[in-house]
Amino acid sequence: MYRLSLVLHIVLMGILPCMGQTETSIPALQRQLLKASTDREMISILLQLGNAYVDREDEHPADLDSGLLYIDRAAGMGAAMKNPHWEARCYYSYSKVYREKGMLQEGQTAIVKARKILTSANLPRDLGDVLMENGNYYSVDIEEQLKEKIRLYEEAVTQYHKAGAIGDEAFALRMVGDCYHCWGKFDEALAILHKSLALYKESGRKDLQGLYDLLGIIATSTGDYSLGMTYGLMAIRTAEELHDSSLQLCTIYNRLGITHFQLGDYKQALDYSRKGLKIACRYKDTASILIISTNVVGTYLKTGKPQEALALLNHIVSIYKQPIFKDQLWITANMVRCYVEMKEYEKAKAFIPRLQTFSRQMSAYNYYQTLIYDALIAYYLSTMQYGTASYYCSLQSEVCKKIGLVNVLSNNYLRWFRADSALKNYPAAIKHYQEYKIMNDSLFHVTKASQIARLQVQYDIDKKDKDIRLKQQNIELLTRQGLLQQSALQQARLTRNVIISGTVLLLLVLVLGFNRYQLKQQSNKQLKQKQEEIYKQNLSLQELITTQDKLLEEKEWLVKEIHHRVKNNLQIVMSLLNTQASYLHDADALEAISESKHRMQAISLIHQKLYQSENMALIDMQTYTRELVGYLKDSFEDVQPDIYFDLQIAQVNLDVSQAVPVGLILNEALTNAIKYAFSRDESGTIVVSLQYALDTQLVLTVSDNGQGFPPGFDVRTQGTMGTRLMETLAEQLEGTITIREEQGVSVIVSFKQQIG
Structure with a gap:
């Protein structure tokens, strides 16, 4: 159920640009660039523009190319200035764009150059940024790479501390803690994350939702579900206060669902999973959609719905063509669990060798070994292979003790007891049952000990609420004092105005005649x-x-x-x-x-x-289609003179950006139909239809009643350039194209009309 791959995936997507980028829109930056008067200003704005394109949500290859052009300009100016700060920043930006483009070798070369420049310069904050970016090239799935990732992040922490950048140091510590979490070293992770939390509070930063989320999932992983729930709710509350609707909120909902799952509240677990899935779908983040969907499998298995779990697994396999190693492992383990629950042991048996191979490819104390052993133990117990089940129980026990998975260890002792009892090894069975009881008691004591931590968390929440109420009271008091002072000031002004008014009236009476004449002259002039x-x-x-x-x-x-x-x-x-x-x-x-x-x-x-x-701006498609059909009919008059064209065109006006691809698709489809649908001098009918399917959804159809495709012809594999051109044009329209053979050939394109 624990999907640690989501930890680093979501956190890394939420990394803030470390090198001082401002959150300014691209048009605004372009306007600033035109007004820049110094080389330093221009380099800074060029790099901000480059990073803005790279960091765009739903970025396209063209965005990365645009970003690279701005970075190239900045690099040219930086090389001329020979300033190590700007040269390093340019290489740092190169690394980001190359990594996003999948050019990992070029990206690593750029970041190594940045490190080389900063090693000899006294720029610790820049060096910290470069070390953090360097860490992004190492995977959390391979233990040696994970160690190197942690080393780079810890070195970045040292540089940020040296520079006095408390906020950056707190973030780097959070990343180190997350790496230890992915490694399964929860004690080390907690110590580092608490240090990060202290620095976050010292720096005055409010965006603590990601850190609370990490603390919550670690508490859940170690069996303290209450503390995990507390931190999870704090993460949601903080995110809502900051109006955070990013993918980070998707992670928080997913992990809170995991905590409810561990507590046995499967309905609530599904609710939170669906909330996270909704956010992932909005961002079209395939990895997050996959991970949250797979978490639902565990809920189905726990609620006695193995068929639904298996169907969901098969759906995941169909959309996830090249899963990474640990996702292959997770899918295989759950396939075994599904078939065991369905008592289809032969089908489960087919996956056992693959699980054993996965186990041999990992270190002995890797967290994912527990998922493998859990599936193997379930299979061997269900197939009454109690000796093998007992062996894997012993391996599971060692891993759980090493990485501190108390709740998994407790359940393992209970299964071990079942295996030993079936083997009539009663002394061992009694021992393991006693261990199971002891672990349950231990979990109870852990829960008691964690109440202190929860009280501290609750104290922090209450203190925060109290501070808010106190500030509100101070505001109300100051408001009342201001009203009183304003009332007194108004009274004084009224007295003064009465005296002044009386004096002015007296003077006016004395000079009224003369002043009236002067005022009249002056008014006329004005x-x-x-x-x-x-x-x-x-x-x-x-x-x-x-x-x-x-x-x-x-x-x-x-x-x-x-x-x-x-x-x-x-x-x-x-x-x-x-x-x-x-x-x-x-x-x-x-x-x-x-x-x-x-x-x-x-x-x-x-x-x-x-x-x-x-x-x-708009093309009348009725008139356009008639003229295009007339042109093509005249062009092929000598080849196919007896073809009748049935035009069924609605009153549709298209923007030129859509009219061009639609016209080209019509040209290709009609040309193919005229040339290939009928034998020479054979009569036939070609129907051209453009109709509304919904309010703004249009369906373009070109169909004939001719002889269809030649035998054995597959349009998907043997399509011509014209077919590929129509598919490309349909993608340009952000629509779909279907070519089918049914009493002739039909080309159907569905797309949404652009309005305004």
Whole structure:
């Protein structure tokens, strides 16, 4: 049930950029770059832009290429400055982008260069960042690599401490603790994570949800489910306070579900698993979806639903084509458990040699050995091979004692007792049953001892609430004092205003006659000035409106002219192809040129419609389709004169970005149907349909009643360039394409209409 692979996977995805990147949007950074006046400013902004592209959610290869271009510019400027700080930062950024692109060798070369530069420079914080990035190249699945990963992270902790970067030091310690957690060394992990927690609080950082989550899953792993539940709820509470909806929240829900599973609350476990799965699906994170789905398997097995568990396992295998080593191990172990629960022992037996091979490939005290031994013991007990079951119970006992899995050890003693009893080895059976009772008592004492830790956690929560209430009371008190002072000030102002008003009224009475004349003259003068200003502003506004209208007319003319010239250029290219064709005698070359002309004509018609239409953004697909079909019918009149075209086109207007791929798909499908669906001079019908399936979902269909594909032809493996082009264009539309043979051939493309 424990899926430690999720630990590092989710945490690493949540790593904050260590080298001082600001959370600024790419357009804002691009505007800052234009205003940068010094080389240092430009390098800093270029690196921020590069990292912003690399760190984008749902990044595409084009994002990584864009990021690499900015980093290249920064590296060129950094090399000219010969500043070790900027040179190292450039290599650090190179490492990130190469690692994301899967170019691990180039990435490691870059990070080694950064380390070499910083080793001789007194820049401990930069060196800490580089060491953390270097650690990302080592896996937690291979013990030797995990040791090297921990060594690099611990060296980074030293550098951050030397630089006085408390927040970075706390984060690096958290990563070290997570590595020990993945290694199964829970005591070492807890000691480091508590030190990290103290530094987080010292630095004043509030984003403790990830750290609470780690402490909670370790408590659950060591059998202290109550403390695990406490930390898990604290993680959720902190995440909600900070409005954290990232993949980290997915991890927290998943681990809290594991704690409920261990407590036997399987309904609540499923609820939390579904919450985590919802977040993973929103981010389209396949690894997280897989891991949470597999955790549900354990719940099904515990609730006596092995068939549902097996079905889910088979579904996982079907979507996860190349699982990593430990996922292969987990899937195999649970296959054995499912078949044992279903009493299909022969099917379970088929997986036993694979489990034994996995066991030999790992160190003796690896956490995942417990999953293997658990499945093997269940199989051998169920098939009454009690001697072998007893042997694996002894191995399970050694591993659990070594890494501190008290709850697993307790259950193992109970199984060992069953095996010894069946073997009539009663002294050993009594001993193991006594050990089972002792372990239960030990678990009880561990629970008691952990109450102190829970009280401390609860104290921290209460203290935090008390501080919040105290601050609220202080705010209310200050507010009341402010209101009282404001009331007194208003009273003083009122008294002063009454005195001043009386004095002013007296003076006004004395000079009223003279002042009235002066005020009238002054008012007339000001009114005249205001009228002149309004008149000038009206003239300026009218001039601006006229200029704007003129610019809009020029823009519309330019856009139409562009479409016109594009259409003319395409016609020129088609003429060139016609000229070229007149000098060719090779049938394949002439066929290729003919197909290229049809494709260009399909695009040319779109641009023709755009410059002839008042609406320069949308294409009327009814008119466009009729003209494209008419063009193709005329082009193939000598080859297939007796084909009837049935057009069923809804009133659809498409943006040019969708009209071009749709027009090309129509061209390819119609060309194939005209050329291959019917024998020469054979009559037939081609139906072209473009209809709404839902509000914005469109379905394009090109079907014929011809002879279909040749015998033995498989469009998926033997498709032509035109077929591959249609598939590529369907992907560009973010839609799907289906080619099927049913009373002829039908090409069906479903895609969502872009609106606005």
